Amino acid sequence: MRRMSEEPRTSRIQRQVVQLILDRRLTAGAPLPTEAELMETLGVSRNSVREALKALQALDIVEIRHGFGTYVGKASLTPLVDGLTFRTLARHDDDTGALAEILQVREVLEEGLIRRVAATLTEAELDNLEGVVTRMESAGGTGRMGSTFPDLDREFHEALYASLGNALVPQLLGAFWTVFRRVSGARGWTDDPTPEITVRRHRDIVTALRARDVEGAQRAMAVHFRGIEARAAEESRGVG
DSSP states (O other): OHHHHHHHHHHHHHHHHHHHHHHHHHHHTTTTHHHHHHHHTTOOHHHHHHHHHHHHHHHEEEEEETTTTEOOOOSSSHHHHHHHHHHHHHHHTOOOHHHHHHHHHHHHHHHHHHHHHHOOOOOOHHHHHHHHHHHHHHHHTTTTOOOOOHHHHHHHHHHHHHGGOOOOHHHHHHHHHHHHHHHHHHTTSSSOOOHHHHHHHHHHHHHHHHOOHHHHHHHHHHHHHHHHHHHHHHHHHHHH
């Protein structure tokens, strides 16, 4: 019974610490009050403070530097990545379905985003995207893809939406990307078996964007994702 009553109190202290950070307008890297100061401010025990801080550290809201103190964390999406990775791998008999759910969310996000940038990308930005695709083609054609080809693929999608100036967009895309790569690695799936098709699909996106064809760009993005989903399904069947 004591354990059950302790959990809500820890959650309450977590909320109080978060509120303290917000009220004092502390930014990432700023030092938090000491444990003793938090004990006095919140009127709780040292153990309660420590438990709350450990829970907030898992969420990347605070960073505990042993021997130095506690600081405001970066509030990255690492907890989301870890949670989605576990959620996907935990569905042992349905890798394809779990990955498809993640891909569907990313697809909806990107199809909406590409409509926003389709009419506003400059020629210089389009040239940059074209350059990334050309580098992807070279990396795929050498037969020594390693991490280069996937990294260029990721660079393309991040560059595509850079003009939005939205810092959360690359973080979200990166989160979904990292989950996919982690799951692929854990399942022993191979690198892209048809890089030339992937290159063509990216080039189709750029072609539609150069023509200021919003609908065409959105369709090209959808085709790209259909390919990723098909590949994930094929890999899953091969492992099984």
